[in-house]
Amino acid sequence: MIEVDKIWIVIISDRLRRRRPLNGRWEPALLAPLILTVVVAGLAFATPRKVAFSRILTAAPALAASMWPVLPTVLLGLLCLLIMIGLSLIYPDLGTWYTVAAIFAVTVAAAYASHIRLQREKTLGHVRLVADAAQEVVMRPLPRFVGRVEIESLYLAAAAQARIGGDFYEAVDTPYGVRLLIGDVRGKGLAAVGAAAAVVNSFREAAYDEPDLRDVARRLETSSTRHSVAFATQDPSESFATAILAEIPDNDSRIGLLNCGHPPPLLLHAGQLGILQPTAPSPLLNLAELIGGEYSVESVRFTPGDLLLLYTDGVIETRNRTGEFFPLPDWLRRQSPAVPRELLDRLHRDLLDHSNGGLDDDIAVLAVRLREHPEHEGPGPSGSGVA
The missing domain is CATH 3.60.40.10 (PPM-type phosphatase domain)
Incomplete structure (x- = not known):
């Protein structure tokens, strides 16, 4: 799995550098989970604690699972956890650990969902290879x-x-x-x-x-x-x-x-x-x-x-x-x-x-x-x- 993750990281970084489509999506869309994390973290630190923007951080790893491989998804979940720990130092009574537990649970589920998606994409790739071979015959x-x-x-x-x-x-x-x-x-x-x-x-x-x-x-x-x-x-x-x-x-x-x-x-x-x-x-x-x-x-x-x-x-x-x-x-x-x-x-x-x-x-x-x-x-x- 780690080998596959490394390959995907290289592919994503290369696609972002060349600005070419990947699976029909333009590269900026691949940055959506990271952008969401940065925006929510900025709002959480800049607004009063009663607004509780930090609870939206659980959505970031869930979104990443739909487009990122397993390892980047897990790393984003860890980043969200670190952000919550930083918030707990500023707002001790924020109830940080409830959100931390939610982020941890969502990250685990997102990593598994990402793994399943990659396996299905791999299977679909094999099916397409067979279809291409069949087309060459017919x-x-x-x-x-x-x-x-x-x-x-x-x-x-x-x-x-x-x-x-x-x-x-x-x-x-x-x-x-x-x-x-x-x-x-x-x-x-x-x-x-x-x-x-x-x-x-x-x-x-x-x-x-x-x-x-x-x-x-x-x-x-x-x-x-x-x-x-x-x-x-x-x-x-x-x-x-x-x-x-x-x-x-x-x-x-x-x-x-x-x-x-x-x-x-x-x-x-x-x-x-x-x-x-x-x-x-x-x-x-x-x-x-x-x-x-x-x-x-x-x-x-x-x-x-x-x-x-x-x-x-x-x-x-x-x-x-x-x-x-x-x-x-x-x-x-x-x-x-x-x-x-x-x-x-x-x-x-x-x-x-x-x-x-x-x-x-x-x-x-x-x-x-x-x-x-x-x-x-x-x-x-x-x-x-x-x-």
Whole structure:
């Protein structure tokens, strides 16, 4: 415990020196217990004894327990005790020992509370490490450049402390061109994460093996169905995923799109916005046997400078205080030309503004732009916007 306390003291002093946030609080807030002690002590010495400001000193170690480690909390309690002893020398009939006993009891309780809080923070840190590792498996960082294709991603979790959810995306460079996947598993929690992982892992293999996007979709359907059967938590008709598969050939001005019940992509071409509604929708993943239907690939013109936006329904279903949905097509029409990263940064900011910072669903977005020539710089991870 002492080792942990020493580390925390170093961290606090370093943060106060650099004036950077610690756990979302600005450093002056960390001095609140000490400031309270100094103010109360000054009032206690400067005012008549009948006012009895000294009794408020018990609040200082209690406040410290919420933000300080164990050792600083105990030291502050000892400081309060020393202040009370000094007051007893000035006001012998103050009843100091009752307050001393109260400070001692509160300090012991505060030290224990601080210890419990640190243990929980440590556990939460371990959980977050596991969540980060899981995110790397389900949604690893995308390469920013794949040949002529520039890709940027955005992921926002509805839960403030969440790292991953039921939305997913992936991009792979294959012999058939760059292939993209974005989708949304119905439901939330670990069950949705497991279903998303099954689809993404299947896509990573099938995208290389299958020359036809329809066959890739069939592989995803098979993997989704098998996972649903193996980890059945609800009726099969209630366990499904929407998805879009896209194929961008290396030397072609057209791309292929296969839409499995997913919100339509948006294509920005020469300043004009197109909403790519499928003329023949394909069945949702894990529902092909129930609803039937064939997989259909549609060809769309995609030339250098065009921007393709793939997104999950959490974007267009984001509501403001009056219940209005986020108008994504209109929003995209109003945007000035920008590289994909800047565009997604704007979208991130405007989504949070529209929802007043309270998202109701996970959000995943891919912004894809075709360049005139391949990017020769080394690939870097695509930036992600998490909640």
